[in-house]
Amino acid sequence: MIAEDTAPAPRALTRPPRLGFAGVGWIGRHRMQAMLETGLVEAAAVLDPSPDMAAEALKLAPGAARADDFEGLLAMDLDGVVIATPSALHADQAIQALRRGAAVFCQKPLGRDAAEAGAAVAAARTTDRLLCVDFSYRFTEAMRAVRGRIGDGELGRVHAVDLVFHNAYGPDKPWFYDPGLSGGGCLMDLGVHLVDLALWTLGFPEVERIDADLFAGGRPLTAGAVEDYAAATLRLSSGAVVRIACSWRLPAGCEAVISAAFYGERGGAAMRNVGGSFYDFTAELYRGCETQVLTSPPDAWGGRAAADWAQRLARGARFDPEAERFVAVSQVLDRIYATAGRA
Ligand SMILES: NC(=O)c1ccc[n+]([C@@H]2O[C@H](COP(=O)([O-])OP(=O)(O)OC[C@H]3O[C@@H](n4cnc5c(N)ncnc54)[C@H](O)[C@@H]3O)[C@@H](O)[C@H]2O)c1
Structure with a gap:
């Protein structure tokens, strides 16, 4: 991982944002479809170790490339990264993407604890990139x-x-x-x-x-x-x-x-x-x-949070301080686990 939260200065987009999709299981593909249906973003690349999942995703976006690993995905000149991998990967992948200058739409939970979620939000804040988490029920x-x-x-x-x-x-x-x-x-x-x-x-x-x-x-x-x-x-x-x-x-x-x-x-x-x-x-x-x-x-309602992020990214949205709320949610989960005495 890169040591500091630095990223290229955000650039004004003169074309639809190019998105990379990390993890294209059922939720990843569902959210991918919702974003593509906005007509405002382009699926540039997908990443999934499962050939079957990647193939299903490429049916939604036949022009997209298949990346071999997360570094390969980030190398594809992306404006945004959509993360729907197993939860342990979320915060680290989000931070890597943000530091490479991409906005991030991440599945919940943003981190396994508040320290991970806080590090991801800090990376979005210092790189001035849009970070949203798929709290999809807010959008019902x-x-x-x-x-x-x-x-x-x-x-x-x-x-x-x-x-x-x-x-x-x-x-x-x-x-x-x-x-x-x-x-x-x-x-x-x-x-x-x-x-x-x-x-x-x-x-x-x-x-x-x-x-x-x-x-x-x-x-x-x-x-x-x-x-x-x-x-x-x-x-x-x-x-x-x-x-x-x-x-x-x-x-x-x-x-x-x-x-x-x-x-x-x-x-x-x-x-x-x-x-x-x-x-x-x-x-x-x-x-x-x-x-x-x-x-x-x-x-x-299922894809609405995803479509909302895609629309905001296409309009050039940068860091939204509301992202700090994601850390507040993680802090409450930490406290529930601690109170209940989870080892
Ligand atoms: N927002 C919601 O309401 C909601 C609903 C369902 C699931 N989720 C979240 O979405 C995430 C994925 O859940 P799921 O049910 O789709 O799980 P899943 O296991 O079906 O999908 C995860 C995908 O990630 C792939 N993957 C594994 N390691 C990877 C890596 N290193 N790089 C790229 N891809 C990798 C897997 O092959 C798989 O296709 C979970 O964190 C879950 O909590 C959120």
Whole structure:
């Protein structure tokens, strides 16, 4: 890795940004397609050690080159790098790309801990490059509606927040179960979205106190394993209490239970998945026992964060100080793991 966060001065683009895609498994290809559909960016190169994955990606972008390694990818005169590799690689690849002058769109988590995430954000800040993380649920119509109503003051002061993300399946790739490669289990995989949604919706207040428990296979988490159930309570500086629960392979009675509910003195608002779906969400507003539906499926939200980054890059966007929030999310995860006594 290069020692300092230096990079060539950003140049004004007179052509669509040239992008390199590192890791083109299912999420990498999905986000690649969303970016290409903007019509504003060019897929210059793909990198994946799996010939099958690379071949599938090249079907989306027949003109792109296949790089042999990350250094080879960075050598291709790129304006942006899209990272969807196993989580342990994210921060280091992001830093390398930023130092070579490329903007970065990175899958979550940006780092396995706040030190890694902080180093990536520092590299973006000092090289003045756009860095975004795929906190894709921020881009659902449902969360936009919930956050909008809270911002408009319709709930009054929010004092209670309940967020859950139960995935009745576990990930099917072995690296997710190796703490060195994943950084953690369901909290790192799913809980990261919940922590982000809570803080993003409430304007990133300080988290004053945390209580947490982690389980693996129905027993307290032990060293070397990753958690498949996590429960945490966060007390915010606003006085609000945030309860988070997430899991893999919970017998939830359906494929997924996903919700983010906010309650204030004048009402409640929630994003909820519909019928156990991973993809369909509704937003509801609550007044006492009455429910008003704010948004309903369909909503093609999955690639929206990716497309947003591509559009901003094509407009010449540089470092966005909002990236500092990615570190705040990682810090909360670190504290949850520490509080729960993860070895
Ligand atoms: N934002 C979201 O909502 C969301 C959803 C799903 C997954 N993700 C994240 O996306 C990442 C990838 O998840 P996935 O389910 O697609 O995993 P995956 O294992 O299917 O994909 C990872 C790909 O990276 C490739 N790869 C491995 N080492 C590489 C390297 N050194 N260089 C380039 N490519 C390499 C693998 O061959 C594979 O094709 C994970 O970090 C995960 O947390 C985010």
